[in-house]
Amino acid sequence: MAIALLAVGCQTAPGADHAPVPAGATLPAAATPRPTPFTVVSDGLVRYIVPRHWPAAPVQVDGSLREGLMASPDLARWQNLDGTEPGMEAAWLDVSRVGVPSDYFYLAAKWPALPRLVSSSRCSPSSSEVIADQEPVMSRGGETFGDFAATASGTCRVGSGVNRWSYFVAAPSYGPVRRIGLPDSGLYLVVGVMRNGPRAAHDLHRMVYSARFGHASVRDLMMAARRGAQTPGDPEATGPAILKLVDAEEPPLRLFLGRNAFDIVRPDYESRIASWEEWDWLAKEAHGEG
Numbered sequence: 001m002a003i004a005l006l007a008v009g010c011q012t013a014p015g016a017d018h019a020p021v022p023a024g025a026t027l028p029a030a031a032t033p034r035p036t037p038f039t040v041v042s043d044g045l046v047r048y049i050v051p052r053h054w055p056a057a058p059v060q061v062d063g064s065l066r067e068g069l070m071a072s073p074d075l076a077r078w079q080n081l082d083g084t085e086p087g088m089e090a091a092w093l094d095v096s097r098v099g100v101p102s103d104y105f106y107l108a109a110k111w112p113a114l115p116r117l118v119s120s121s122r123c124s125p126s127s128s129e130v131i132a133d134q135e136p137v138m139s140r141g142g143e144t145f146g147d148f149a150a151t152a153s154g155t156c157r158v159g160s161g162v163n164r165w166s167y168f169v170a171a172p173s174y175g176p177v178r179r180i181g182l183p184d185s186g187l188y189l190v191v192g193v194m195r196n197g198p199r200a201a202h203d204l205h206r207m208v209y210s211a212r213f214g215h216a217s218v219r220d221l222m223m224a225a226r227r228g229a230q231t232p233g234d235p236e237a238t239g240p241a242i243l244k245l246v247d248a249e250e251p252p253l254r255l256f257l258g259r260n261a262f263d264i265v266r267p268d269y270e271s272r273i274a275s276w277e278e279w280d281w282l283a284k285e286a287h288g289e290g
Contacts, residue, residue: 043069048211066091082116083156095186128152131225149225167191176224
């Protein structure tokens, strides 16, 4: 990571000495980084951030073939995955170890990823999106290849309070997600639940979409799924769209053309804004007392 600090008009020529500090003067204290309320947890190829007080443990569910990591204030209650207990889980299935056809992973992903959560009368979705949905097709060699990716978020009523939840699921047997993700993964599932609060939506989004499988984050997998789901556009439709832009009374400075362009760049800009918000306290300190 490279951080470029540009101080216009405050540079010192090479070889020049700095002016001496007057007697009795004190230098301003260096800014002390604020402690972050999050910590990084990892196990094998899975890594993500969670609140510091959440213990973490490998995913160990009887009869489950999932590999990954879960974290929660109460790990036993979290395994119900019903939206009542805050927590985080990132898991994947190794197709080389499981040894079942890829279309089973497609069906597993397309079926409600968290049946107890989505079927509960106290939980409701606020948004959902199917990013890619290519039904399995049998190849000449007898293998089946399908592709599915989806995301959803919502809330659950818990007593007098509210929990926020969000998840991402994907079953890539080919395409960009398979190429950038774990080579042997046939299914990804990432889910997070947090108590509602002023920063709950922001923190939950950051936790879920920054989770990593190897070198790829959930945000990377989502963008890859969007690229794979794109359909070719009609070049002849571009001209009339640009003419409408030129004729507009207040045209935008920038515009993403195409059906999928905005969806592809949205996660990147959301990530930038989240990072700027996180370090806004230091940016304000740089303004000084004036």
